[in-house]
Amino acid sequence: xxxTSASAPPAGAVPxxxxxxAVPPAATAPPVTGRQTVAPEPVGFLRAPLARRTWSxxxxxxxxxxxxxxxxxxxxxxxxxxxxxxxxxVGLFVGGALVVGARGWGAVYRGLARSLLATDVPDPVPFRRxxxxxxxxxxxxxxxAGWRAxxxxxxxxxVTLAGFVLSTTFLAVSLxxxxxxxxxxxxxxxxxxxxTLHRGAQFGTDWFVDTPERQxxxxxxxxxxxxxxxxxxxxxxxxLRLLTTALLAPTAASLRxxxxxxxxxxxxxxxxxxLRRIERDLHDGTQARLVAVAMQLGEAKEHLRDGGDPRxxxxxxxxxxxxxxxxxxxxxxxxxxxxxPALDSGLGVALETLAARAPLPVAVQVDLGxxxxxxxxxxxxxYYCVAExxxxxxxxxxxxxxxxxxxxxxxxLQVRVTDDGEGGAAVTTPDADGRRSGLAGLRERVGTVDxxxxxxxxxxxxxxxxxxxxxxxxxxxx
Numbered sequence: 309x310x311x312t313s314a315s316a317p318p319a320g321a322v323p324x325x326x327x328x329x330a331v332p333p334a335a336t337a338p339p340v341t342g343r344q345t346v347a348p349e350p351v352g353f354l355r356a357p358l359a360r361r362t363w364s365x366x367x368x369x370x371x372x373x374x375x376x377x378x379x380x381x382x383x384x385x386x387x388x389x390x391x392x393x394x395x396x397x398v399g400l401f402v403g404g405a406l407v408v409g410a411r412g413w414g415a416v417y418r419g420l421a422r423s424l425l426a427t428d429v430p431d432p433v434p435f436r437r438x439x440x441x442x443x444x445x446x447x448x449x450x451x452x453a454g455w456r457a458x459x460x461x462x463x464x465x466x467v468t469l470a471g472f473v474l475s476t477t478f479l480a481v482s483l484x485x486x487x488x489x490x491x492x493x494x495x496x497x498x499x500x501x502x503x504t505l506h507r508g509a510q511f512g513t514d515w516f517v518d519t520p521e522r523q524x525x526x527x528x529x530x531x532x533x534x535x536x537x538x539x540x541x542x543x544x545x546x547x548l549r550l551l552t553t554a555l556l557a558p559t560a561a562s563l564r565x566x567x568x569x570x571x572x573x574x575x576x577x578x579x580x581x582x583l584r585r586i587e588r589d590l591h592d593g594t595q596a597r598l599v600a601v602a603m604q605l606g607e608a609k610e611h612l613r614d615g616g617d618p619r620x621x622x623x624x625x626x627x628x629x630x631x632x633x634x635x636x637x638x639x640x641x642x643x644x645x646x647x648x649p650a651l652d653s654g655l656g657v658a659l660e661t662l663a664a665r666a667p668l669p670v671a672v673q674v675d676l677g678x679x680x681x682x683x684x685x686x687x688x689x690x691y692y693c694v695a696e697x698x699x700x701x702x703x704x705x706x707x708x709x710x711x712x713x714x715x716x717x718x719x720x721l722q723v724r725v726t727d728d729g730e731g732g733a734a735v736t737t738p739d740a741d742g743r744r745s746g747l748a749g750l751r752e753r754v755g756t757v758d759x760x761x762x763x764x765x766x767x768x769x770x771x772x773x774x775x776x777x778x779x780x781x782x783x784x785x786x
Contacts, residue, residue, distance in 0.1 A: 482531070492518070
């Protein structure tokens with residue numbers, strides 16, 4: 309356990325660069341998570357026959373029944389055609405195009421589920437064509453989202469057909485039974501075995517619905533069927549909804565790959581921005597100071613060579629010496645921004661050093677277990693997360709104190725930073741210019757190692773930011 313508390317420096321003191329390793333803004337795409345699947349609202353038993361949801365689902369069955377034969381034909385044609393022409397390069401290209409084109413069927417079915425079933429199924433990850441001829445063909449033929457859409461068109465055909473037939477049968481029979489008393493008068497006469505004539509529905513050999521009692525019983529049976537109809541229909545609709553969600557939504561693996569690609573792109577952009585910042589700082593700061601030192605030393609040299617006053621030459625050397633020390637200080641701060649030397653002694657020591665340099669009191673508690681060290685990449689991420697959050701608390705939240713707790717819990721490193729500031733912090737998406745908040749940059753940074761960043765910051769505070777990094781500890785170095 310390591311615990312330290314540092315007081316704020318005197319007024320006017322400028323915190324070093326290591327206390328504010330702000331993540332440079334970069335134009336990055338939002339996380340590929342898709343839209344959240346929304347379940348329809350439940351409907352009671354007595355309201356079901358007249359509920360809008362019931363009739364929307366019935367309309368959905370009508371539309372998918374019209375689409376099902378074409379989707380099945382497309383599926384069978386794609387599989388048979390691709391298998392038949394796979395021996396040719398052109399055939400592979402056309403077959404791959406058909407597989408990718410099946411995404412269109414998936415979009416149609418997702419749209420129907422969204423509008424008629426109140427089920428918002430996330431879109432799959434967009435298709436990305438591989439570079440080069442053979443990689444392009446491979447990416448098209450192996451498009452998982454396209455094959456899943458083809459499988460959906462194949463397995464939903466019998467479900468759609470059975471669901472529509474049973475639903476329509478229940479509805480038609482229930483309505484017919486309920487209105488039999490009215491339209492049975494136009495039925496033709498039928499002769500029973502005893503020679504009597506009857507006008508009405510016939511059940512069995514000589515049982516006809518042609519008396520008021522039997523008409524009422526048939527209407528009652530039709531009413532019961534009408535209330536049962538929505539639930540029979542819902543069995544097939546729920547099965548179709550389940551298949552839509554299972555086959556037409558993105559898989560967890562595809563979302564993870566897309567998120568890793570996005571995080572990698574953001575990390576590359578961040579690294580490039582940081583290199584440009586370091587280059588600019590070296591060019592505008594340290595290099596300019598070293599040029600000034602060289603000029604001052606040259607002037608002192610010429611002054612002594614021309615027999616000038618040694619005291620003036622000494623003053624020039626003193627100025628050059630001061631400038632050289634300032635340049636060294638800047639170089640140390642730049643080096644600390646790239647990799648804080650304190651991290652070589654462990655995360656606890658680095659955070660203590662950071663707290664000592666912070667512009668407000670910071671209390672640090674680090675518990676990694678006896679003799680344990682983290683991977684250097686995780687230590688660096690944890691350090692810069694704390695540095696950014698401390699800077700935000702002082703600069704934006706107007707906090708007076710910050711508490712930092714770092715501990716290993718269940719195979720992960722948890723970093724919790726709490727401040728008593730104004731609150732209202734949030735992770736924002738990039739704006740039109742591609743700029744994003746520091747918290748968004750931290751979320752991308754921790755995402756590169758499958759970490760998470762959670763923010764709790766109600767108006768008025770306090771703000772609690774929890775960073776969780778999956779990790780395995782290793783023995784400490786001597």
